[in-house]
Amino acid sequence: xxxxxxxxxxxxxxxxxxxxxxxxxxxxxxxxxxxxxxxxxxxxxxxxxxxxxxxxxxxxxxxxxxxxxxxxxxxxxxxxxxxxxxxxxxxxxxxxxxxxxxxxxxxxxxxxxxxxxxxxxxxxxxxxxxxxxxxxxxxxxxxxxxxxxxxxxxxxxxxxxxxxxxxxxxxxxxxxxxxxxxxxxxxxxxxxxxxxxxxxxxxxxxxxxxxxxxxxxxxxxxxxxxxxxxxxxxxxxxxxxxxxxxxxxxxxxxxxxxxxxxxxxxxxxxxxxxxxxxxxxxxxxxxxxxxxxxxxxxxxxxxxxxxxxxxxxxxxxxxxxxxxxxxxxxxxxxxxxxxx
Amino acid sequence: xxxxxxxxxxxxxxxxxxxxxxxxxxxxxxxxxxxxxxxxxxxxxxxxxxxxxxxxxxxxxxxxxxxxxxxxxxxxxxxxxxxxxxxxxxxxxxxxxxxxxxxxxxxxxxxxxxxxxxxxxxxxxxxxxxxxxxxxxxxxxxxxxxxxxxxxxxxxxxxxxxxxxxxxxxxxxxxxxxxxxxxxxxxxxxxxxxxxxxxxxxxxxxxxxxxxxxxxxxxxxxxxxxxxxxxxxxxxxxxxxxxxxxxxxxxxxxxxxxxxxxxxxxxxxxxxxxxxxxxxxxxxxxxxxxxxxxxxxxxxxxxxxxxxxxxxxxxxxxxxxxxxxxxxxxxxxxxxxxxx
DNA sequence: CTGAAAGCGCTTACAG
DNA sequence: CTGAAAGCGCTTACAG
Numbered sequence: 057x058x059x060x061x062x063x064x065x066x067x068x069x070x071x072x073x074x075x076x077x078x079x080x081x082x083x084x085x086x087x088x089x090x091x092x093x094x095x096x097x098x099x100x101x102x103x104x105x106x107x108x109x110x111x112x113x114x115x116x117x118x119x120x121x122x123x124x125x126x127x128x129x130x131x132x133x134x135x136x137x138x139x140x141x142x143x144x145x146x147x148x149x150x151x152x153x154x155x156x157x158x159x160x161x162x163x164x165x166x167x168x169x170x171x172x173x174x175x176x177x178x179x180x181x182x183x184x185x186x187x188x189x190x191x192x193x194x195x196x197x198x199x200x201x202x203x204x205x206x207x208x209x210x211x212x213x214x215x216x217x218x219x220x221x222x223x224x225x226x227x228x229x230x231x232x233x234x235x236x237x238x239x240x241x242x243x244x245x246x247x248x249x250x251x252x253x254x255x256x257x258x259x260x261x262x263x264x265x266x267x268x269x270x271x272x273x274x275x276x277x278x279x280x281x282x283x284x285x286x287x288x289x290x291x292x293x294x295x296x297x298x299x300x301x302x303x304x305x306x307x308x309x310x311x312x313x314x315x316x317x318x319x320x321x322x323x324x325x326x327x328x329x330x331x332x333x334x335x336x337x338x339x340x341x342x343x344x345x346x347x348x349x350x351x352x353x354x355x356x357x358x359x360x361x362x363x364x365x366x367x368x369x370x371x372x373x374x375x376x377x378x379x380x381x382x383x384x385x386x387x388x389x390x391x392x393x394x395x396x
Numbered sequence: 397x398x399x400x401x402x403x404x405x406x407x408x409x410x411x412x413x414x415x416x417x418x419x420x421x422x423x424x425x426x427x428x429x430x431x432x433x434x435x436x437x438x439x440x441x442x443x444x445x446x447x448x449x450x451x452x453x454x455x456x457x458x459x460x461x462x463x464x465x466x467x468x469x470x471x472x473x474x475x476x477x478x479x480x481x482x483x484x485x486x487x488x489x490x491x492x493x494x495x496x497x498x499x500x501x502x503x504x505x506x507x508x509x510x511x512x513x514x515x516x517x518x519x520x521x522x523x524x525x526x527x528x529x530x531x532x533x534x535x536x537x538x539x540x541x542x543x544x545x546x547x548x549x550x551x552x553x554x555x556x557x558x559x560x561x562x563x564x565x566x567x568x569x570x571x572x573x574x575x576x577x578x579x580x581x582x583x584x585x586x587x588x589x590x591x592x593x594x595x596x597x598x599x600x601x602x603x604x605x606x607x608x609x610x611x612x613x614x615x616x617x618x619x620x621x622x623x624x625x626x627x628x629x630x631x632x633x634x635x636x637x638x639x640x641x642x643x644x645x646x647x648x649x650x651x652x653x654x655x656x657x658x659x660x661x662x663x664x665x666x667x668x669x670x671x672x673x674x675x676x677x678x679x680x681x682x683x684x685x686x687x688x689x690x691x692x693x694x695x696x697x698x699x700x701x702x703x704x705x706x707x708x709x710x711x712x713x714x715x716x717x718x719x720x721x722x723x724x725x726x727x728x729x730x731x732x733x734x735x736x
Numbered sequence: 737c738t739g740a741a742a743g744c745g746c747t748t749a750c751a752g
Numbered sequence: 753c754t755g756a757a758a759g760c761g762c763t764t765a766c767a768g
Contacts, residue, residue, distance in 0.1 A: 062745055073755045078747060088753055110515045111460060112745035114451045115760050122494075130483060136476035140497060143470060147496075152515060154462075154494050156487075157480060175450045175492060316683055343656055343684040402761055413739045418763060428737055452761035455744050 061104045070096055077101075081108070114176065123366065124172030125155040126165055126182040134309075134336065134355075135183070138205070141359030142181060149367055151178075160280075162187035169195070179366045181205055186248050201369040205362045207251050208379075215369060217362040217380045221251045224351050224384035225258025228305055228333045231349075231386060233266050235394040237302040237331055239274065241294040243287060243315060244307030246277035255307050255335060274301060278311070287314045295324075303331035303392070309338040309350075316344055332391040347389035354382050401444045410436055417441075421448070454516065463706065464512035465495040466505055466522040474649075474676065474695075475523070478545070481699030482521060489707055491518075500620075502527035509535070519706045521545055526588050541709040543718075545702045547591050555709060557702040557720045561591045564691050564724035565598025568645055568673045571689075571726060573606050575734040577642040577671055579614065581634040583627060583655060584647030586617035595647050595675060614641060618651070627654045635664075643671035643732070649678040649690075656684055672731040687729035694722050 063077040070077075072093065079085045080097040100106075114120040123146050127135040139155060146153050154177065156168035162185050169180065169191065179201035184192060189209050195202055196214055203215035232240050242259045245252050256275055263271035274294060278286035294301040306312035312334035316326075324330050326346045334341070334350040341348040361380050369375070403417040410417075412433065419425045420437040440446075454460040463486050467475040479495060486493050494517065496508035502525050509520065509531065519541035524532060529549050535542055536554055543555035572580050582599045585592050596615055603611035614634060618626035634641040646652035652674035656666075664670050666686045674681070674690040681688040701720050709715070 060745095064745070074746080075748075075756085076754060079754095082747085084747095085753090090753060093753085107510075108514050109455075109745050111451055111454045112760090113747075115449075115455050115762085116745080116747050118760070120451060129480065130470070131473075131477045131480035133471075133473060133476070136473070136479075137471045139476075139495075140469065140471035143495070143497060152494050152496075152511065154492050155479075155483070156492075157483060170447075171492065174448050313679065313682060320683075320685070338680075339653065339678070340680040340683045342653060343660075343680045343682075345660070345685060400761090404761070414762080415740085415764075416738060419738095422763085424763095425737090430737060433737085449761050452744090453763075455746085456761080456763050458744070 060109070061106055062109065063106075066097060066100050066104065066106060070100060072097070081106070118176075119178055120176045121151050122172075122175070122177045123151050123153045123363070124169065124175075124177035124180045125153050126158050126168050126172075126180060126184075127155060128160055128183050128185070129157045130155060131157070133338070134206075137355050138183075138359050141356050142363055145360045145363035149363070151363075151367070158183075158185050160185040162191060166191050173200070179203075179370045181362050181366055183207055184209070196375075199375065201366060201375075203362050203366045203369065203378075205358060207249055210250055213377050215365055215378050217358055217365060217382070218251060219353050219358065219382045219384045221254035221384075222258040222261070224335070224386070225255040225305070226262040227258075227386050228335070228349075228351055229259045229262035230266075231388065232303045232305065232331060232333060232392060233262065235303075235331065235392060237394070238266075238268070239299050239301050240303045240305060241274040241276065241290075241301040242305045242307065243276045243278060243290050243294075243311050245283075245311065246279050252307065259305060283310065284314050287311055288318045291315060291318055291322075295322075301330070303333070306332070306334045309334060309336035309340075312336075312348070312350075313338060313340050316348075320345075326391050327393055328395045331393070333386075346391045349389045349392035350387050352385045352387050354384065357382050400449070401446055402449065403446075406437060406440050406444065406446060410440060412437070421446070458516075459518055460516045461491050462512075462515070462517045463491050463493045463703070464509065464515075464517035464520045465493050466498050466508050466512075466520060466524075467495060468500055468523050468525070469497045470495060471497070473678070474546075477695050478523075478699050481696050482703055485700045485703040489703070491703075491707070498523075498525050500525040502531060506531050513540070519543075519710045521702050521706055523547055524549070536715075539715060541706060541715075543702050543706045543709065545698060547589055548719075550590055553717050555705050555718050557698055557705060557722070558591065559693050559698065559722050559724045561594035561724075562598040562601070564675070564726070565595040565645070566602040567598075567726050568675070568689075568691055569599045569602035570606075571728065572643045572645065572671060572673060572732060573602065575643075575671065575732060577734070578606075578608070579639050579641050580643045580645060581614040581616065581630075581641040582645045582647065583616045583618060583630050583634075583651050585623075585651065586619050592647065599645060623650065624654050627651055628658045631655060631658055631662075635662075635670075641670070643673070646672070646674045649674060649676035649680075652676075652688070652690075653678060653680050656688075660685075666731050667733055668735045671733070673726075686731045689729045689732035690727050692725045692727050694724065697722050 063074045067074040067077045077097055080094045129135055158165035165185050165188050182204055183206045184204055205217050208216040208218050244256050260271040276290035306315050326332050337350055337352055365378055403414045407414040407417045417437055420434045469475055498505035505525050505528050522544055523546045524544055545557050548556040548558050584596050600611040616630035646655050666672050677692055705718055
């Protein structure tokens with residue numbers, strides 16, 4: 057193993073102090089350092105292939121320029137896309153990101169945060185799983201900078217960057233109503249997560265506003281653990297009830313994909329027999345025979361806002377709290393058009 | 397800001413040395429430390445909420461337990477899936493991963509490696525872009541542990557974990573030949589990357605072995621930058637030549653998705669009019685009307701082997717070189733069956 | 737069984 | 753314009 061060369065090595069060879077080397081290599085105090093000395097130091101550093109030791113620097117300055125990113129699952133496209141945005145935005149500010157997948161488990165999430173804390177991440181961006189309120193409160197109490205992304209807990213006063221799930225759902229439902237559909241079903245995930253509940257609430261609010269009475273009757277909430285089976289069952293129920301459904305709104309892309317597979321297997325034509333709207337994009341929609349209407353989340357803005365907010369929060373002493381809400385966009389395609 | 401509490405704090409409160417605190421909290425020298433003292437130290441650590449400072453430890457032991465992961469693009473499902481496997485495997489060995497997307501650029505890849513080196517990653521797992529041979533040689537010369545994943549450079553003697561692209565392509569082509577198709581086209585990416593060239597080579601070798609003469613005549617290599625347009629064009633050419641094509645083999649999933657979209661728009665039926673095989677999986681296949689035959693890469697094994705190899709390499713003094721080749725699996729579905 | 741001490745590679749007041 | 757020195761929070765021979 058070749059020894060890594062340090063500032064001290066450079067200083068000794070040149071007969072100067074490490075302080076001077078540090079100032080020069082960091083471009084500090086430039087106006088009051090002898091140009092010649094500075095140049096010599098730079099040259100030797102180049103020549104020896106000096107690489108700063110960020111670990112030592114971190115220890116000294118008590119900052120690592122590291123962001124801990126806690127996602128649901130990096131292999132999920134939503135998480136992966138967000139990760140990419142966050143990576144790019146972090147890099148602009150010289151931050152590096154360490155990531156972990158919490159798999160919707162509060163325990164795993166806590167483990168990850170603990171690990172990243174011992175590695176002295178400067179702050180966290182967290183897609184928080186159900187049941188992590190306590191952990192988040194404790195982080196806040198410890199004055200650890202973090203921002204929640206995607207999910208949030210209305211009772212917690214912490215930094216958040218989320219989309220307006222209520223509004224997006226209402227808009228999607230209104231679009232279907234405007235197309236002339238009145239019997240509109242929704243298939244959503246059964247979970248206590250607020251952002252999912254907001255989607256159901258937006259759907260119901262739109263129906264109520266349109267004068268419908270029993271606005272929850274066509275809402276099916278399925279268990280994630282048994283998702284495929286329950287989606288199929290929910291679709292069957294919606295189709296076979298006294299007043300059969302004219303349109304289905306899926307609460308996320310995974311539900312939509314399973315739903316569309318099932319619908320095709322039933323030989324139900326879209327949009328002739330049934331209209332479809334989905335929350336979230338998926339490149340899978342591209343291979344479906346009918347272009348799919350979906351709600352597009354502003355992922356780039358979400359990720360960028362989260363990084364920006366986090367970095368501000370790291371820099372500030374007083375912990376003010378910021379809640380950023382972004383609007384999603386309804387991309388209207390053929391699957392939701394009234395077939396005449 | 398609350399001050400982080402350190403081993404020194406614990407030692408002072410208890411009137412012992414930090415050495416002792418270190419031994420106890422790390423479970424070292426257990427047999428020769430007074431049980432009472434040990435217990436007191438542990439209790440106080442708990443009580444004060446002591447969190448080890450991994451940065452200080454890293455500086456001292458000159459190891460960070462960090463893996464630098466260089467991917468093509470974390471937002472791409474192939475990269476993201478790999479990242480998840482690597483995350484899990486790394487965690488088992490107490491490693492944390494920092495990642496970056498190189499976007500197939502040798503320069504970005506170098507930047508990332510430089511950054512991660514100054515952060516003293518113990519080693520790297522790299523999906524290397526075209527043109528990074530020099531960088532990799534230089535890493536090797538500096539004795540920096542790394543393993544290449546997915547891509548590799550046959551002229552470089554370095555650790556690699558790859559699949560047998562030649563064999564997988566040959567198998568896919570043979571499958572089509574066995575189904576009775578003789579006019580088989582392939583659409584692949586035009587690139588110098590060895591793993592892509594191997595896919596073309598496997599395809600051609602299978603045709604040659606089947607007695608075909610001009611085995612390159614139905615191979616179309618498209619430019620990634622102009623991918624969509626060139627895929628459409630390639631398909632048109634293959635369909636409109638004197639002996640029209642009976643089957644198309646796509647060199648990766650992105651090519652396949654664009655190809656399938658185009659094929660559907662031409663009202664060509666699969667598998668009645670045209671058989672299809674694709675390299676790589678995609679959840680998009682799920683929404684295509686015909687189940688798609690594809691080559692499944694053993695992602696889990698790839699990632700696990702890479703981490704294992706890297707960690708061995710970090711631990712070893714002598715830099716032996718290891719090349720692991722895994723076999724892919726052909727998942728045969730309806731899209732490649734001869735329609736009778 | 738335990739402590740004093742050196743040192744990992746930096747940064748940064750302070751002094752001159 | 754530059755250097756001596758302290759210190760970030762650990763680990764680890766060494767000594768007793």
